Amino acid sequence: MNIKVCMTKPFSPPESDDCTLVVFKNGETIVTPEYESLFLSSCQKYAQKYQVYLVSCLYESNGYLCMAMFDPQGNTLGVQQATHLNLEYLRRLRPSDQVEILATPIGNIFMSVDVDIYRPDVLRLAMFKGCDYIVSSQMFPLVDFSEERILFGARSASVANRMPVLQVTPFSSALMVPPEISPDGSGFLVYPTGKPVTVQFDWETAAISRKVLIDSLLSSSCFGRYRNILEK
Amino acid sequence: MDLLLRLSAFLASLRVTQSKIVRAVEALHIPPSSNLEFHDRRAVRVCAVQYELKNYSSLQEYVSDINGYIEKAVKTGAQMVVFPEGMSFSSLSLIPFYSKIESRLKGTQDKAEVLETLSEIFVDYLYEIYSTLFSHLALSHRIYIVAGSTYLYEDDTLRNRAHLFGPAGGELAVQDKLFPSGDELSIGMTGGERIEVTETNLGHLAMMVGQDDEYYEPFKIASLSGADLIALTASCKGKKDPFRAVGAVAARAYEYNVFCIRSTMVGRFVTGEKLSDQAGVYGPYPCAKEEHGVIACAPNDTEGCIVAARLDFQKLENTLDNYNSYSNDAISAQYGELFQDYVK
Numbered sequence: 001m002n003i004k005v006c007m008t009k010p011f012s013p014p015e016s017d018d019c020t021l022v023v024f025k026n027g028e029t030i031v032t033p034e035y036e037s038l039f040l041s042s043c044q045k046y047a048q049k050y051q052v053y054l055v056s057c058l059y060e061s062n063g064y065l066c067m068a069m070f071d072p073q074g075n076t077l078g079v080q081q082a083t084h085l086n087l088e089y090l091r092r093l094r095p096s097d098q099v100e101i102l103a104t105p106i107g108n109i110f111m112s113v114d115v116d117i118y119r120p121d122v123l124r125l126a127m128f129k130g131c132d133y134i135v136s137s138q139m140f141p142l143v144d145f146s147e148e149r150i151l152f153g154a155r156s157a158s159v160a161n162r163m164p165v166l167q168v169t170p171f172s173s174a175l176m177v178p179p180e181i182s183p184d185g186s187g188f189l190v191y192p193t194g195k196p197v198t199v200q201f202d203w204e205t206a207a208i209s210r211k212v213l214i215d216s217l218l219s220s221s222c223f224g225r226y227r228n229i230l231e232k
Numbered sequence: 233m234d235l236l237l238r239l240s241a242f243l244a245s246l247r248v249t250q251s252k253i254v255r256a257v258e259a260l261h262i263p264p265s266s267n268l269e270f271h272d273r274r275a276v277r278v279c280a281v282q283y284e285l286k287n288y289s290s291l292q293e294y295v296s297d298i299n300g301y302i303e304k305a306v307k308t309g310a311q312m313v314v315f316p317e318g319m320s321f322s323s324l325s326l327i328p329f330y331s332k333i334e335s336r337l338k339g340t341q342d343k344a345e346v347l348e349t350l351s352e353i354f355v356d357y358l359y360e361i362y363s364t365l366f367s368h369l370a371l372s373h374r375i376y377i378v379a380g381s382t383y384l385y386e387d388d389t390l391r392n393r394a395h396l397f398g399p400a401g402g403e404l405a406v407q408d409k410l411f412p413s414g415d416e417l418s419i420g421m422t423g424g425e426r427i428e429v430t431e432t433n434l435g436h437l438a439m440m441v442g443q444d445d446e447y448y449e450p451f452k453i454a455s456l457s458g459a460d461l462i463a464l465t466a467s468c469k470g471k472k473d474p475f476r477a478v479g480a481v482a483a484r485a486y487e488y489n490v491f492c493i494r495s496t497m498v499g500r501f502v503t504g505e506k507l508s509d510q511a512g513v514y515g516p517y518p519c520a521k522e523e524h525g526v527i528a529c530a531p532n533d534t535e536g537c538i539v540a541a542r543l544d545f546q547k548l549e550n551t552l553d554n555y556n557s558y559s560n561d562a563i564s565a566q567y568g569e570l571f572q573d574y575v576k
Contacts, residue, residue: 083560084559084560084563085558086554086555086558087552087554087558090558095558097560099563099566115555115556115558118486118487118555119556119559119560119563120448120487121563121564121566121567122563122567124570125563125566125567125570128570144554144555147524148478148482148517148524148525149555151475151479151482151483152478152486152487152525153483155475155479156479156483156487159446159479159480160446160447160448160480160483179471179473179475180471185471185474186473186474186475187473187479188475216411217447219423220410220411220423221423222410222423222424222425222426222427222449222450223453223571224571225426226449227571228568229453229456230449230452230453230564230567230568230571231564231565231567231568231569232564232568
């Protein structure tokens with residue numbers, strides 16, 4: 001299934017009229033609790049106004065770091081709370097223990113909140129729960145931003161779980177797919193760029209290679225033996 | 233064809249024997265190195281080999297070429313040298329009638345069939361050269377050698393197995409490839425059931441073969457079983473992934489706090505398939521921040537070379553990273569449950 005996605009600054013109009021999905025990049029800081037209500041209602045209005053599915057940037061809610069998704073009618077489809085936190089956020093926020101997949105008309109989506117994109121256990125849970133693609137939103141101060149942070153995180157997640165990853169940071173947008181289905185073998189349909197991105201992609205193309213991966217994990221005679229280690 | 237291959241295998245077993253291999257190694261007059269006389273977790277010297285496949289005209293030429301990589305590595309102070317996946321195939325050109333066999337195999341469409349033929353008919357011959365040669369080279373140089381991998385049958389089951397030889401020449405550990413490739417599955421190869429972590433004088437070592445480095449799980453098991461270092465023996469055919477090193481291997485080093493040495497093979501396989509990949513040494517981001525996780529990397533993906541690096545295992549004890557240091561036990565437990573049903 002082809003969808004056209006626009007990754008852009010919060011509340012900027014989509015670059016193209018026929019976008020299906022908009023993903024907001026993060027601003028300089030995450031949206032703080034005092035603005036939560038205003039932020040979420042503005043997201044609902046945006047989705048309605050432009051008739052798009054919308055994935056929000058990062059915001060704080062009830063002591064959790066969150067992302068939310070809205071449908072073109074402005075309804076909230078779901079909220080994902082971060083299951084892992086960077087050391088700075090860990091001082092004041094709580095981690096969630098839920099990995100939820102949003103079943104939407106544009107695919108089964110996992111919203112990877114901030115550093116969750118670095119966590120293999122989170123990503124594997126998402127894959128086994130039927131995720132078709134990941135929307136990853138990360139917060140970096142400029143001093144920590146590097147291409148490698150994206151390669152270690154979102155790109156690695158795409159390769160290791162055989163699924164597309166749409167990724168935004170305050171400074172970049174990118175779209176990654178398993179290398180074997182990217183035309184140039186690089187694994188990038190859109191290399192990280194600071195400009196707004198509008199791109200069309202078919203999330204179903206990765207389904208076959210993901211099934212091969214899941215089958216090989218299921219048929220491995222190795223991992224059950226080490227379950228006590230894998231669950232640590 | 234089958235008759236030609238079987239005749240070749242029979243003649244090869246007469247032409248290349250264990251004693252001839254030993255004599256070929258002895259003819260090199262290799263001085264034993266002192267690289268392992270002093271060992272310290274803060275300064276472990278390792279070397280990944282980017283091996284270039286060649287056609288050899290004699291056993292002596294073959295042994296000299298393999299030894300050339302090790303000799304260069306030893307000169308850098310290497311205490312452990314890692315060769316790539318499928319290293320036993322490096323001696324294939326020594327078989328009688330090789331040119332005829334090669335030209336016929338190049339035209340074969342079914343690459344899995346070629347793999348099956350080679351592994352069935354030449355498996356004993358290739359294994360004997362591989363194990364005898366690397367055992368004696370490890371002994372002669374007095375270093376650890378991860379000899380890449382070789383196909384072998386065990387209880388009628390085909391395996392792709394990596395071997396670690398110690399400085400006394402003994403086989404210290406083996407590791408079967410966990411996830412056979414599509415071609416390997418189609419010829420009935422079986423994936424490994426265990427992940428071995430071996431204590432060496434340098435630190436704890438795990439080995440992985442081929443595309444096992446694309447999976448999180450073996451790294452987690454190895455790391456939590458105490459591995460400081462993972463030797464990845466690779467050999468990639470087909471479309472090259474230009475970001476594989478950083479986007480997969482360095483990512484695994486970052487996720488699981490281990491050093492990784494990845495050896496590769498370049499050149500053309502007997503089927504005509506091109507092999508191109510870069511060898512390298514990788515570490516967790518906080519240990520190799522300046523290098524973005526890539527401690528050392530081969531300059532190209534076309535020529536044989538070595539990639540040497542000095543590693544500080546003590547740094548693994550203090551790799552606090554703002555973005556990756558917290559682990560959620562509840563999530564880990566759910567992840568572990570995924571594997572509950574896999575027990576066979």
